[in-house]
Each structure stands twice: as structure tokens, then as C-alpha cells.
Amino acid sequence: MSDAETLAGQETVGRWLRAYDAQWNVKQTDGETRAKLEVLARFCAVCGKQPDELVTWLFRPTPEGPRIRLKRRREVMALIDGFETDNGGRAAGNTVRSFLIHNGVALSAPPLR
């Protein structure tokens, strides 16, 4: 089983793929999904965390519900910026950003001007 196939079983990955399809009224092909998971797997190798672990690490449980850890969020944003430089450019970075966004981590990227 490849790294990408392993990731498909993670709860946060399933949530991301379902939310993406619902948001954009699309049904991603197996090939599109596989390509995204391969990018995410590469990022996970860089950051040393599996997807579920990464999302959990970014939130702090509180009585009112999970709250984002802003310092860790900034760390991850910087990591993505570096990752996209070395791993296929903006599209790769945005794949990771999309994964995080659809798991409730609000972030964006510097627009291309």
C-alpha cells in the first residue's frame, strides 16, 4: 500500500475530499484524488505528521470547542510556503492548504500578481 493509499483512510482526508466535492459541485476522479494524496503524503513526510495528527496538533480543546493554535498555524503556513517551492510550486502548496481549510484551519496564500 502506497503512502497516498494509506492517507485515504485518515478521517481528515475523507472529510477534505467530501467537502471539496460538495463545495465545488464536482466529483473528483480517482486520478485527481490520487494526485492530491501523493502531494499530501509528501507534505506529511516533510512535517513529520500524518493528516489526522497534523489537524489535531493545530487545535487546542476548550470547553467552548476546539480553538486554533495561532503560533502553530503560522508555523505550518511557513512550512507550506517552503514545501511548494521545492515540490511543484503553487498547485502543490494549495493542495495542502485546501486540505487544512476544509478541516477548519483558515488560511490562504499570497495571491499571484
Added chain:
Amino acid sequence: MEFKKVIGLRRSIRFYQPYRPVERDKIQVLLEAARLSSRAVNADFVQAIVVNRDDLSAEDRESLKTPTTTAQLDLAPVWIFWLIDPTAPRIGQTSLKQLVDVGALTPSHGWSHAYVENVVWPQVLQPIMADAATAGLVAAVEAGLAINQALLAAVDLGLGTQLTALNAANAARILGIPEHLIPIWIQLVGYSAENNEAGGQRPRPNPFEAVYFEGRYGHPYERDEEVVKQLTEDGMIMPQAPYPWRKDELRALSRMFGLPE
């Protein structure tokens, strides 16, 4: 642009042409519109600082962002920082007398210099200013009136605009804002990169009759469908979001600017 159409076309625009500057005279029109808004005590409850995005360092720009106000700040070329002044009624003792003198406040309605001096100033304005919560509430409403006129003026000029949250502490530090002023919103201004209808008028959470009453609370103000029809013809009431092509538009814009989906 016709007034009703201006109201109908106002949207919070989140995609701007980042490379296209906004003419100085148009920014001045926005400020002039704000200055002429309705205002209690004829006081300046709101002040503004106009900042060109590219005059800020990258570090300062980043420090002003909140998690969901990121891309639009990078895209809009002009940022107007609106500042609330809860101490604005401090001029009331003189500004109200001036309104008496120019014929805005008249004896026919009970106004006089003596009333301002002996009643309004000590019994109304000073207590308001002494209570931070009340002063803030009054100032927020007054500021909102002015800011909304600036928003509508931008629409009238064919500009894209929106109010966006900011890191107020960093704004105060970077822009040298005095302590008694509260940075409340950034009004972004630029030429819209998205269609100016931005996918349609936003659906309101409650029907008209659920929030507007007649005679007493809870008794709906009956909505006349003929009026609705006329306002639709006039362009004030427009088709509701989402237009069928909206998600395609958003996806295309995201890809054009390299933003995540």
C-alpha cells in the same frame, strides 16, 4: 448611478484587480461622503487613515491580517482604516450651540444655548462620556452611518469595496493611532476582479416581516409585493445568491490568483 441601484449593487467584494490603482479623487469622494453623514452632536465620531497597500512593508501587512482576512488584503490596492472616537461628544457644548446658531436646532423644538449649557451638556453628554460602554455604543452607531456612506459612494463610482477585520493593536502601532481612537474596520477599495454582482444579493436569514414590525413588537409590518416589484424593476432588489455560475467564477478567480480551493 441611481440611488436605489447603488443600494442594490452593494456587495462585499473579495477579489480585486491588484495591479490597478484607485484614483485619489475617487478616494476623496468616499471620505467626503462619510463626512456628510448623519451624526449626533455634529461630532466627528469617526476618523480615517487612507493607506496604499504597497506603501506598507510585507511584515506590517502580514501583522494586520486575521485568519480569514488574508487574500483580499493582498488584492485590494487601497485600505481605509476607520477609527471610532468615543470621546467625540466632548465638543457638544459648543457644537450644539453652533447648530442652534445656524438654524438646525430651533427654539420651536425647545433648543436654546441655555438648554445646551444647563441640560444637554451636564445631564446627557457628560454622563454618556463617563460610561465607556455607552460612549462606545453611541460612537459605533454614528461611525457606522459614516462608513456606510463611504461604502455606497464606492459602489456609485464603480469601485469594489468591503469592510474587513483587522488586528487593531498592530494597526495602532503601525499607523501611530492615538490611544483614544479604536480601529474598527478596514474598508478595502479597488477595482473588482469578480463580477460586481458577486454572485447575487446575499440571502437574508429572516423574512422581512420577521424583523420589521408595526405598532408593537412582533406585529409584522406587512410587505407590499407591489413595492417589491417596483424595487426589483429599479434594481434595488436583485436576484439572490448564488447565481448558477458563481462557483465556477470563484474557482476561476482562485486559479487566476493562485489561491487555494
